[in-house]
Amino acid sequence: MKKRAIVVGAGIVGLATARKLALKGYAVEVIERSEAAQGASVRNFGMVWPIGQPKGQLYERALKSRVIWKEVAEKANIWHGEVGSLHMAYLPEELAVLEEFAAQNPQYTIKKPEEIESEAVVKKNLKAALWSDEELIVDPREAIAKIPLYLRESFGVKFHWNTAVAEVVHPRVKLANGRTIEADFIVVCSGADFETLYPELFQKANITKCKLQMMRLVSQPNEWTIGPALCGGLTLVHYEAFKQTASHAALQHWYHNNHPEYLRWGLNVMVSQNGSGELTIGDSHEYGNNLSPFNQEFIDQMILDYLATFADFRDWTIASRWHGIYPKMTDGSTEIIMTPEDGVLVINGLGGAGMTMSFGLAEEKLETI
Known part of the structure; x- marks a missing residue:
């Protein structure tokens, strides 16, 4: 039995x-x-995101998850896009982090602006981007x-x-x-x-709660796609993997001096596209056990404004807004x-x-x- x-x-x-x-x-x-x-x-x-995990056990765990996600998605008839990711650098401090990170992790590639195929990437003032083929996208719903x-x-x-x-x-x-x-x-x-x-x-x-605000844009017209999941410099500030670089402190310092409001509200601005062509964008991070049930419009606007510095879409119409709450360890x-x-x-x-x-x-x- x-x-x-x-x-x-x-x-x-x-x-x-x-x-x-x-x-x-x-x-x-x-x-x-x-x-x-x-x-x-x-x-x-809906991002399965190995690149954000530091080398070692956590990175290997993320790769194992990706393998299982692909298996489950195929057997369960779940749409999944093996689209990879692009992290854009517009500041010298961002470029320094990307170049050091790529040197430490040769599975990733630095691309020049003219080598980037995605029509969604803002090329003005773009110095370079980090390309990874590891990231997989599902529609979580x-x-x-x-x-x-x-x-x-x-x-x-x-x-x-x-x-x-x-x-x-x-x-x-x-x-x-x-x-x-x-x-x-x-x-x-x-x-x-x-x-x-x-x-x-x-x-x-040592656990608390984290509230994040997110939005979803309508399906893009004529089956237009952004290609990889797209990220800006704030993603380099957010993920532990990039914090392992010596140049990370200078990038953190730049945002602290120039955009402390981004750090105050924990902005990590990214965009992914699902199989229906909809774009999921976000997000922010507020911590505590007494989080407000109400979204704050200025946070959504900060996300949209920052997103427009590195990505552009055919249709920016917002279809839905929401917030999520997840558990977060406070001791690392x-x-x-x-x-x-x-x-x-x-x-x-x-x-x-x-x-x-x-x-x-x-x-x-x-x-x-």
Whole structure:
């Protein structure tokens, strides 16, 4: 008889966990409080982003995730674009970071402005761009909706939608409706909900919440595409991989002196395009456990204004605006794994790298259970 496993949460961390447990031979049930996942897993760029991870275990984890994403996307009929990325440099300080980073990581290439094919890239004052072929794009709304169907059909994973979990006491999971379900192994992947399950553990953990504002533009006319995912200099400020360069401090100093408002609101301006031609743009970063439910228009405008310095599109019409909230470690950790009792695992705190890291993390952490 198969061992039974319960996964709490059907976001990307929960789905990656369910997949790995099913591959290990468990009979898996996933419990999700909403009719479909509605949190940060569907409110992001859909970027699988190895280039943002520092060399070593994290970078290798991201590459492993990419391999799994491609496999899952093909089997689940999920659109995915192996489009790569371009990081543009318009400042000498940005160029210095790109050139040093490329020297340290020969898998990436520095392109001159005349070598860039994307019609969306602003060429005026462009010094160079960093090209990577590693980045993969999905539409998170489509992907997070289709993966449960794939897991059910391929592995027999059972999903309980519109079902809130009130308490976990191994081997029992108590539901808000009074029912209980039992399993040999329980994994809690509750995202930014620190209040429902094991709140005392989250209160002691070095973890907080991050709010980001994002927008989506309409499908571009005549199937026009931007090609790779596009980024400006703020992305070099944001990602840990680029912070490993000696020249990074000068770039950080330039933005601190010239645009402190970008740093104040954590701007990291990027754009990705989905299979329907829509452009997802963002984002900002506000931290704390008491985040406002209201978006701030000036943040959206800062994002749009900065985006226009390195990208131009055929149609800038905004189709939708939203914000997402995800868990973020405050001590520099890239995730938190807790064992509140025998037979129970809590996986959380992946920050803004959930789409990039979840499949690889599940492979690592659940292989030996």
